[in-house]
Amino acid sequence: MIVFENVTKHYKSNIGLDDVSVRINKGEFVFLVGPSGAGKSTFVKLILKEIDANKGKIKVRGEDVTKFSNRQIPKLRRNVGIVFQDFRLLPKKTVYENVAFAMEIIHQSPRTIKRQVPQVLSLVGVGTKAQKYPNELSAGEQQRVAIARAIVNNPKILIADEPTGNLDPETAWEIMQLLELINMRGTTILMVTHAKDIVDRMNKRVIAIEKGRIVRDDIGTYGFEEALAKMEVTMDTLQHRRQFNEKLKKGDL
Numbered sequence: 001m002i003v004f005e006n007v008t009k010h011y012k013s014n015i016g017l018d019d020v021s022v023r024i025n026k027g028e029f030v031f032l033v034g035p036s037g038a039g040k041s042t043f044v045k046l047i048l049k050e051i052d053a054n055k056g057k058i059k060v061r062g063e064d065v066t067k068f069s070n071r072q073i074p075k076l077r078r079n080v081g082i083v084f085q086d087f088r089l090l091p092k093k094t095v096y097e098n099v100a101f102a103m104e105i106i107h108q109s110p111r112t113i114k115r116q117v118p119q120v121l122s123l124v125g126v127g128t129k130a131q132k133y134p135n136e137l138s139a140g141e142q143q144r145v146a147i148a149r150a151i152v153n154n155p156k157i158l159i160a161d162e163p164t165g166n167l168d169p170e171t172a173w174e175i176m177q178l179l180e181l182i183n184m185r186g187t188t189i190l191m192v193t194h195a196k197d198i199v200d201r202m203n204k205r206v207i208a209i210e211k212g213r214i215v216r217d218d219i220g221t222y223g224f225e226e227a228l229a230k231m232e233v234t235m236d237t238l239q240h241r242r243q244f245n246e247k248l249k250k251g252d253l
C-alpha cells in the first residue's frame, strides 16, 4: 500500500530521511514515532508528494509517486485522508458544511453529498451536531468532525498526524477507538505520535525513526494473537468436520 525503497531526502544541510526502506501493507494500523526532528513529517510529506525525495522510490497503492506530474497529485491526495493535531476545520462553516466541502471540491453530486455526510457524521459519533459551528464543539468532537471530513471520500489510507495531541487522555482514547473502527472497516492507518501510553495500549506495529533512519519496526502482538484465535476456530471446525465425515462413513449418523 505504501512502499519506500531506499528513500533519501536532504534539506540543504539537514537530513530529512536517510536511505529508508519500509513497506506498509493494506489494512495495517501503524504508528510512526521518533523524537522531534527525526523525520516523521518528512515521511508524511513524501507520501503526499508535498516534497520530493532526492533518491529512491515511493509507491502508494502500487504507483511510484516520485514520478507523478503535478496533474496526478490531486488524485493521490484523494486516496490519502489526513487529520491533524489542530483539527483545521473551517470556522465559518457548520459541521455539515465542513464535511460537505471535502466532497464538493471533488465535484460529488449534491445527492451523494446529502446522503453521505449524515452517514459519516453518525459513524464518527457527531450525528446530532451537523448544524453546529466548530467553536460550539468540544475538542474531541472537533477531531471527530475532522476525521469525518478526512474519510468522507473513502480514502484507502488515513494519515493521522498527532491526532490526540490536543486532547485529554480520556478523549484521546475515544479518538483512538474511532480510528481503530475506521481501520477495521478497511482503511490503512498511519499515525504519527509522541503519545507513548497510546502506542503501548494499542499494541500495533510501531516504526521508530531517529535522525532520518528507521531504528525499530515492531509488529504489535495482538495481530499475532488474533491470528492464533482464528486458527483455533479453523482447527476446531476442521476437527468437527473430520469427526462428522468419519461418523458418516461408519453409518453412525
Ligand SMILES: Nc1ncnc2c1ncn2[C@@H]1O[C@H](COP(=O)(O)OP(=O)(O)OP(=O)(O)O)[C@@H](O)[C@H]1O
Residues within 6 Å of the ligand: 011, 012, 014, 015, 016, 034, 035, 036, 037, 038, 039, 040, 041, 042, 043
Ligand atoms: N523545510 C526544511 N528546511 C530545512 N530543514 C528541514 C525542513 N523541514 C525539515 N527539516 C529538517 O529535517 C529534519 C527532519 O524534520 P521533520 O520535520 O521531518 O521531523 P519530525 O520528526 O516531523 O519532527 P517533529 O516531531 O518536531 O515534527 C530535521 O532536522 C529538520 O530540522
